[in-house]
Every structure is written in C-alpha cells, then in structure tokens.
Amino acid sequence: MDQSDDLRLQQMSDYRRIEKAMVFMAGSASRQPTLDEISAHVHLSPFHFQRVFCRWSGTTPKRFLQAITLERGKRLLREDKALLEVSHDVGLSGSSRLHDHFVQLEAVTPGEFRNGGEGLCIEYGFHQTPLGQMFVAITPRGICRMGFIDHTNAGAALKELRRAWPKSTLISSEMATRHVIDVLFRDRPGRPTGPLSLHVTGTNFQVAVWRALLRIPPGRLASYSLIAAALGRPGSSRAVGNAVGANPVALLIPCHRVIQQSGALGGYRWGTAKKQMVQTWEQLRSEFL
Missing domain, CATH: 1.10.10 (Arc Repressor Mutant, subunit A)
Structure with a gap:
C-alpha cells in the first residue's frame, strides 16, 4: 500500500x-x-x-x-408576507435563473425513455463525504442518479439505476464520478469553472417540481404548498410531495429545502436525521458565499 x-x-x-x-x-x-x-x-x-x-x-x-434546530425551518414561514412575495423571495417566481448558476437540468425525452437507455454508457461510483457515503451515476449528458447509501442499501442503488435504464451499460468508475463530489464538498465553498448537468427522467409534473426546487436559494426553505402555488397548482401539495420524494439526484436537486407548512421537517427519502444534517451543513456553507 x-x-x-x-x-x-x-x-x-x-x-x-x-x-x-x-x-x-x-x-x-x-x-x-x-x-x-x-x-x-x-x-x-x-x-x-x-x-x-x-x-x-x-x-x-x-x-x-x-x-x-427546527426553528430555522420555521423562520421563513413565520414571516408575515403575502404568498407571492414569499414565493419571489425564495426564487420560485419572477426568475428563471437556477439558484446555484451551475446546475443545468435536462430531462429525458419520451423516445429516450422508451429506449430504456439502449446504447447509453452510465458510469457510477461510491464516495465517502462528510455527510455520509454517496452513490453517483453519470451519463455523457449529466448526473442521472445521486443519493445517500449505507451498507444496507448499496446494492439497492444499483438495482434502482438498472430499473431506470434497463438497456444501458453500467460501468464502475469512481474516477469518472469523483468530479461531482469534489464540486460539492470542496474545502472552500465556491462556484466550479463549468456547469454541472443533470440528466434525469420523470413526468412533466415531476420535472416542473424539480426545476422549482432548483430555484430555492441555498440556506432557504419553502413549503410544499408554496411550491404548488408557485407552479399554478394550489391544492396539489400532496402531488408536489410525491414529486419531491421521487427526486433522483440528492443535494443538487435540493429536495431537502422543502418542509411542511407548520415548519416541521417533513419526510425525506434518506431519512429525517439526514435531512436535518444536510440543511444545517448547507446553511453553514452558505454563510461563506
């Protein structure tokens, strides 16, 4: 060694x-x-x-x-502001610019979805981070999967990737996926020299919700109902919640920034303890920006 x-x-x-x-x-x-x-x-x-x-x-x-502390999560929702004003404050309306300036989301086309990734090469890797071990998978067009794993679900991450892209070729290559981790967990927060692209598959509504999540600034939070209203679908909070829960790319599509109207954390695909850790980590990092 x-x-x-x-x-x-x-x-x-x-x-x-x-x-x-x-x-x-x-x-x-x-x-x-x-x-x-x-x-x-x-x-x-x-x-x-x-x-x-x-x-x-x-x-x-x-x-x-x-x-x-959950009080941090209640901060935004306690403000006595009109819904549209709050929506604008978190970047859900009035601007099409993505919050981090470097995340570009590209959805899979219906034809690509039907093909199941035929002829596509997907490289994947497992990486240790300060927030825990993460699974990252990339196509030539961007990140298609990223999530937290442990010794109990590492195999499940690969199976999920295979289900989403059944005809693709999967190649283990931590060298290829390391760049994503380096960008997210660099010693000093900052912008990378080029954009990080996302290559995801989802329904039109899911993709719309994920784009809305990208417009919530780092360190800020929004409720499911606020996102539903900003999308012109008031009353669809449950559907928004389902779309948030189906997010295939942790951290970069920031589903951790969505909480309940009451200020409670709400659910998280990787557990509420992990959600609280991510929120706190991101808030502290954003103080340096």
Whole structure:
C-alpha cells in the first residue's frame, strides 16, 4: 500500500467520524452535548476532533450544533408576507435563473425513455463525504442518479439505476464520478469553472417540481404548498410531495429545502436525521458565499 492509499483510507475514516458526530449532534441537540461528549462518541480527543471536524466540514462543532434546530425551518414561514412575495423571495417566481448558476437540468425525452437507455454508457461510483457515503451515476449528458447509501442499501442503488435504464451499460468508475463530489464538498465553498448537468427522467409534473426546487436559494426553505402555488397548482401539495420524494439526484436537486407548512421537517427519502444534517451543513456553507 503506497502513501496515496494511506491518505485515502485516512480521509474515509475522517468522513465516517464526521458523519457519526453529525448524527449524534442532531439526535442530542435538545440537551446540547459538550465537545468532550461528542469527541468521545467518535473515539477522538477533543483537540483532534475539533481539527478534523473543522477541516472537513468547514465549521466548528459548536457552530454546527447551534444551527441544528427546527426553528430555522420555521423562520421563513413565520414571516408575515403575502404568498407571492414569499414565493419571489425564495426564487420560485419572477426568475428563471437556477439558484446555484451551475446546475443545468435536462430531462429525458419520451423516445429516450422508451429506449430504456439502449446504447447509453452510465458510469457510477461510491464516495465517502462528510455527510455520509454517496452513490453517483453519470451519463455523457449529466448526473442521472445521486443519493445517500449505507451498507444496507448499496446494492439497492444499483438495482434502482438498472430499473431506470434497463438497456444501458453500467460501468464502475469512481474516477469518472469523483468530479461531482469534489464540486460539492470542496474545502472552500465556491462556484466550479463549468456547469454541472443533470440528466434525469420523470413526468412533466415531476420535472416542473424539480426545476422549482432548483430555484430555492441555498440556506432557504419553502413549503410544499408554496411550491404548488408557485407552479399554478394550489391544492396539489400532496402531488408536489410525491414529486419531491421521487427526486433522483440528492443535494443538487435540493429536495431537502422543502418542509411542511407548520415548519416541521417533513419526510425525506434518506431519512429525517439526514435531512436535518444536510440543511444545517448547507446553511453553514452558505454563510461563506
């Protein structure tokens, strides 16, 4: 094993500790665990844990813990504003510009859907991140799948990809998918030099909802009913929720930014604890932009 392999293994170990610490803080936020408690939970000294956490998450454990609260989610919904004004504030109306400027969504055509990906090469990889292990799959036109996985559902991610693109050729290549992770989890938040493209399949309504999600700025939240109204479909909150739940690309199509009208977290394909972690991570990163 050479030095680069040793470094890669150390990074994976650090990522797992950060994820474990974030899960612990999210579950214990009501009692505000101390740095000593959190570091002991991941079997590191407080000094070493503080350094590792800051290096890979871009913030301190204390700051992360402070940000974990549902009150943050209620902030927008408590504002005494008209629906259209709030909708404009979160970018759901009045602008067609995508929030991050670098995410371009391209939907699969009906013909491509019928072909089932025939003649298409899809490369996929599994990557450790500060938010947990992720599965990424890309076509020559963009990212077609991305989601959180663990030891229980890694195989399911591949099966789901195969169901969506039954006639495609799947190739394992972490080198090909690494760029996506590097863009999302770079040490200092910033814009990449080129756009990240999404190549997704869905109904017209699902794609419309996903485009609406792309217009919610980082660190902001919107309710299912707000999105339904902004799409000209008031009363279709349940349908919006189903479309949000069918999102095939975690993080880049930000379904984690959608919460219930009451301010409660609502559901999340990868679990509510993960949703809270992602919201907090994104809010803290957006403070640097």
